[in-house]
Amino acid sequence: MVDPASDGGADSTVEAVFDAVAATAPEIRAALPGRRVESGTENASGESVLAGDLYADELLGEAITAVDGVGSFVSEEREAAVDAGGGVGEGAYAVAIDPLDGSSNLRSNNAMGTVVGVYDAPLPATGRDLVAAGYVLYGPITTMVVADADGVREEVIAGDDGGVERSVVETDLRLPDDPLVYGFGGRVPDWPADFTDYAREIEDELKLRYGGAMVGDVNQVLTYGGIFAYPALVDAPDGKLRLSFEANPIAYIIERAGGTATDGEQHILDVEPEGVHDRVPLYVGNEELVERLQAALA
Incomplete structure (x- = not known):
């Protein structure tokens, strides 16, 4: 296994955020079969929310707000930011999450994912304040794509809630020159x-x-x-x-x-x-x- 945090230049808080996201992925995936129904609630945008959305949001919220250096957690499913206690200013990040992107695919058992943005500014902020971003894809394989100032890498997430491994399978993802x-x-x-x-x-x-x-x-x-x-x-x-x-x-x-x-x-x-x-x-x-x-x- 390649350790994605082995680069001494990597920001420890940002890597800890993606550690937290990866750690929740197997648990989110395992819980989806029983959460394909409407929750009876709406999100901040007035859209009907599935039970899977709320479950993913709860897990990710708990995991990310526990990371030292995260100042706030903002989710598509929540009206306002959650104070994570990580302070403000330099070194304190705002983490924005779409907990279960494509959750309308849950009923038909098609692809879904989690989207992550790590901002070096309180939200709302422009994308120029991002220091890293990524997404988890719940496909035939659970993968995570992570982008930061060094480039874009793809990882495979394996394990369960008892232990998770992040294995880098592509260190420098680039868009192919000949689009298909x-x-x-x-x-x-x-x-x-x-x-x-x-x-x-x-x-x-x-x-x-x-x-x-x-x-x-x-x-x-x-x-x-x-x-x-x-x-x-x-x-x-x-x-x-x-x-x-x-x-x-x-x-x-x-x-x-x-x-x-x-x-x-x-x-x-x-x-x-x-x-x-x-x-x-x-x-x-x-x-x-x-x-x-x-x-x-x-």
Whole structure:
């Protein structure tokens, strides 16, 4: 096993955050079969929440707020930040989590994941304040992709709640130069005309890979090259994805892997948020494809 924290330059608090995320992954995965039902509650964005969402949020909240140096924990499932007692200012991080991305796939037993952003500033903050980001993918194998200033790596998470190992299987993930796949969210009738025109071009060039969980769809792009988008919609001009929990961390990962991300007008990491639950359109992938899309939307 390769120890991901063996690099003496790695920040111990940031690594401890990803240790905590990895440690919860087997327990979250094992608990999902019995939590495929509605919880009877709504999250801060007014969406119905499954029992699996709440369980993952509870586990991750307990694990991350226990990490020394974490000042606050912010979750898609919670209205406001939780004070983790790690202080403020330099050395105290805000950790933003989407506990169970793609939880609507739980009933159909398709891919889901957990998205993590580690910010060196209180939230809401821009993506430029991220110092690391990552995601866990609950696929046939439980993997974790971690991005920081040194690049992007992929790990396999193995074990159970009695002991978990993080094994690095790829030390320098990069988007392939020859893109192969695309995945676009939202109902096609709700797409704006300029985005629809772009999609018609792309479908002649790339293979469709869309599974309804952003983590899984972005992982396809990171593996094979291409573009993922959840666009602004006619009836939802701000899109669906949350800036702090989803768009910023994914944009950070893809940028570190050699790609880029935009909201259609500016880089995702430059978007100034008003609140922690702000939504934003997201277009992310190989630079040439994203630049073509931004030109089409201009």
